[in-house]
Amino acid sequence: MRRVLKSRRGAWLSLLAIGVVVLVALAPATVTPQARPSGAPAELKIGFVDFFSTAAATFGSSGKSTTEWLVDKYNRGGGIGGVKIKLVVLDEAGGPDKQVTEFRRLALDEKVDAIVGYTSSANCLAIAPVAEELKTLTVVHICGTHRLTEDRKLKYVFRTSNNQASDSVVLARYVLSLKPDVKTIAGANEDYAWGRDSWEAFKVAMQRLKPDVKVTGELWTKIQAGEYSAEISKLLVAKPDVIHSSFWGGGLITFVKQAGPRGLFKQSLVLFSTGEQVLQDVKTSMPDGVIVAPRATGAYFLDPDPAASPLQKEFVEGHHQRFGRYPDYPAYRTYQAWSGLKAAYEKAIKQAGRWPTTEEVIKAFEGLTWQTPSGTITMRADHQAVHGGLIGITKMSPKHGFAVMDRVVRHRGEEIMPPLGTKTLDWVGGIKK
Amino acid sequence: METRRLPVEALVGAALLVAVPFVLPAWMKFIVTLALAKFMAVLAVALFLRANQVTFGHAMFYAVGAYAVGFGAKWFGLRDVALLLPLGALFGAAVAALVGLVMARYREVFFAMLNLAFSMMLYGALLKLYWVTGGTDGLSAGVPTFLGYAPPREYLRDFLYYTSLGVAGLVIYAVYRFLASPLGYYLKAMGENEIRIEYSGESVRHVMYVTYVLSGALAGLGGVLAGFTVGHIVPEYSFWIQSGDFVFVALLGGYGSVVGPLMGSIAFEFIRTYASKYFPNEWQMTLGIIMLAIILFRPGGLWTIYEGLAARFGRREVERA
Amino acid sequence: MRLLTTILMDGTVFAAVLFLISVGLTLVFGVLRILNVSHGGLYAFGAYLATFLAVRFLEIGGNPYLTYPILLAGALIVGVVAGPLIERAFVRRVYGRAEAIQLLLTFSVFLILDDLMKLIWGTKPMFVSEPYTLLGEFSLAGIPYSWYQVVLIAVSILFGGALVWAVRGTRFGKIIVSVINDREISQAIGINVSRIYTVAFTLGALCAALGGALVAPTIAVVPGFAVDATVLAFAVIAIGGMGSLEGAALGALIVGLLRALAVHLLPEADLVIIYLAMILVLVVRPQGLFGQVVLRRI
């Protein structure tokens, strides 16, 4: 009996000792470096909405991994202004009426302080008026339609990445720099707003930059169609110099798989506006010499060079270590959203000298300039961010086991985004060389 | 018996619904508003379920109503609920009157499939006519006015709620009368025996057609209210999965009564919301499991659960007396 | 001339894919009189498992030529496991119930399958290229095609032929036909109808999974592609006549050729052409091209 008691006491003692040691060891890490501003809440609750089902989940999984990595990083450093972030994650699939319902629940039931997310144009257009109605600070991270910021004046909604027209302008400029004598172009796009907008802007930009360019084919496929045999045949018959495509995710991979063996990439210069996103997935199936863009995002996991940019190095290595995948453009755009939100809060705290109201955060956000792995981003008065974009052409990298972007060209934000107050479509029609 | 029981419960139910804005938090009020809107489309589907016919395409009329709101705002600056409600119902009925000419001849799987095809044609057209419909990006609804009156922003949701509730009340009354009429009974009877109807000198096709037009108007009404409530209209309103949801909800609530679909609609919106709250990655599966459970264990839907409870409760009261 | 051969070839390739998607659906409908909405889910499941196995196999350094049997094995596993499971646990309970209930039951199975695949294989696109590229290419009227596309066509024809033979020429087929014609009489003459249902459903599931496994090498398998497969299969068998094997073949050919025609000559119609065909056929001939009208006995 005594022995038992004794042994138990011994165990307790040793546990206590271990506990003390661990606490001491952890202590430096848990002390918050920042002093909490007065009036600060116990936690900052932020919703993150992205696709976790349907084909668009390929974007959502990058968004989610970046969010997890970044929020952990911020919270290790004390959170935002000394307040830790609590994350509420929701699926973006299910249509706008579900998203509007969810948005209201996030704002009114979960009482989140801000919401980050929205990849689909339909969803971001649907929730914007709700955000305004409920006065909920919302940071749109990927959705690309120019209508978001041009249809109505936004107060509570910000977009931390450039819009879809930039993608097409970057592509057009790059094509002409590689192949100045291009005569014919053709488009293979999905038959919905994103595909239509992408092709229209590209076509207009091309015709503006090189007026004698002829369109020899426009293909409109079903969204994420699994069979492109006829489309590929038609492109093989038409033999255009350049083929533009805004296919994405699984549809893009399928197209590359089916077109590659049939020699489409040998015949024409093909460009994919979202191509960078699938490079790690398609591995060796992507031939060399295909123009791929991370849309018009300002970073790529090899550019800026991680060796030269600490932010980039930390992100690329951290992400790869944790998720086994290098950050792709949805990851960078998610990064832009979170870091922008954080920067806005911190600026507002500094300005107010206490915990800021949502209105004060908004004020701080407007005109804000902040650093990201993809470079410096500026938030304009119309709540549209401006940043540079890069583009390149594929080249197999045996080191990585997949094709990487080669001959990367970087465009400044002003070259690829309409200036404040100009309608995107008018601007694309008037771009200069 | 039933007639004696119903009014009291109807009053209690109505009183509960009237009290919603005062009792429930604002986000739940929104959910109930949306549920009331969708209820009308569900009721349209439930009419056919009574006749043993499934439609995987009634989202088509729901979309027609919703796009009436979208186009009204985009082209004509129309945003008055009192004007758009009858318009939406009218468009819904008109499209149904046209499609119904073909559809009244079909039953069972063919009825389901052909409805699906028509709704997917509309879906395709809404995607295609990008310059008109905004494609998948969709259209914004105007901020609604009510008979020319624009309520202050903080009361807008209450106005929408009570409008939906009022319309739902009228719809319940109208459908109740329809179902109690000869044609309503013929509708139920045709699920069992069309031959006898034809040998009574009545036309089953006519029964189908009238019901189809009515269902188009109902779903159109629902679409108008949903358009205003959600504020954004996209082609998905016409997608077959949306139609499938309507059928699911009708079954969830029970299509044997007029109130069942209402219970189903409200329950569905809450289930869907909580499913995506607690299972953000598996909410579809959660819906599927609930649906399976209903089909296998409670084929009459929520309504029969309620009826069972009411019967038990009623018996106890009798025993006490 | 070149345009014509291209359209014919593209149309046939697509038709082969469509046939593989839809033949199981029409089979199940023919025997069980249930439109199995979860069919697309089984198709996707087959594609996922086959791709997964093939990728794993290649990762451990397997011979690429052996990926073909591996793909088939994946389909087989899905078919013989999921088929009886779904039929015994769920579908069986709604025989004789209202059609709405049957449709919704399989719809809920579909929803569950869709998320299940996501839980197992995640959301990143999965694919295997080797079976597609291994066979090389050939040129038809100056347009290169992959031999694998020809394999798809050949397999569809063989597969369809085998099924027709199984139904028309074997004892098992005669039993099935007897069950299709009259359940009660079949029961009375000692046929175990319940077992036939299980077998037929399993066969349908197997067809679906096999279709998925064979198409998988040409595509990237992503969440949600089950939805598209389902609607396409519906359209095909509605056009051809529900429950008819020949109908599924003809329906697939019509849809395939029409779509190829649309892509080459009228790309704007790509999206709606299938539904347009479906409406036209159903309006003119409600029972589908090969469907039969049943007159009720009074």
Add this chain to the structure above:
Amino acid sequence: MPEAPVLQTIDLCKSFGMVKAADAINVAIRPGELVGIVGANGSGKTTFLNIITGYLKPDRGRVLLLGEDRTGLPPRVITKLGISRSFQIPQLYTNLSVLESLLLSVAAEAGRGTGFWQPLHRRHWIDQGLETLDRFGLKPYADRAVSELPEGGRKLLDIALSFALRPKLLLMDEPTSGVSIEDKFQVMDILMKVVEETRLTTIFVEHDMDVVQRYGRRVLAFNDGKVIADGTPGAVLADPEVRKAVLGRA
């Protein structure tokens, strides 16, 4: 000039593949007649009714109803003209109650079957419906579900539904098939009383010689789609050819 026949068929022919289900049938039924049709299974009795009421189209020949050619019109129109029929397998609305089913016939007869606003349960329709149910001995079942009726009740309701349409000619297809031997004559007694009271022109089809003999005023015998005898029950049933065809023995 004699009154025009309620029903007259001229040279009706119908084949199913190799089987001749109707082979040059010429029949005339005058107002007030009560005619029994007898024949073995497959002799073409039901096909005859199906052609008259438009469920089947004849390959050849004409159907005259109330003196006018109505060949090939659908059942709905034929019924509107005043020709009602009942069925060998009762065609009922098993998901409605007995009274509701009957009210649908009453509403149809009143020309209000397509009304979709006024209720089906109107006082005078209910009275009318209950009265009809009473005639057929079904009043106690009025509020029961049709699915709960015993077989005899189902047959009677099936006929009541046709009767409530107030036809000028009532066709009954095997009113006692499926009814137990003990109940057969009881069912027929009820039916014949109704027919007599209302002086309704009636044709009933039977394969049971006893029933035909007892209730028919005039009997037609069918075999292989042909009318092989037409006359009084005594005469027809004594005919050896008829006995051979119907009973399988002379």
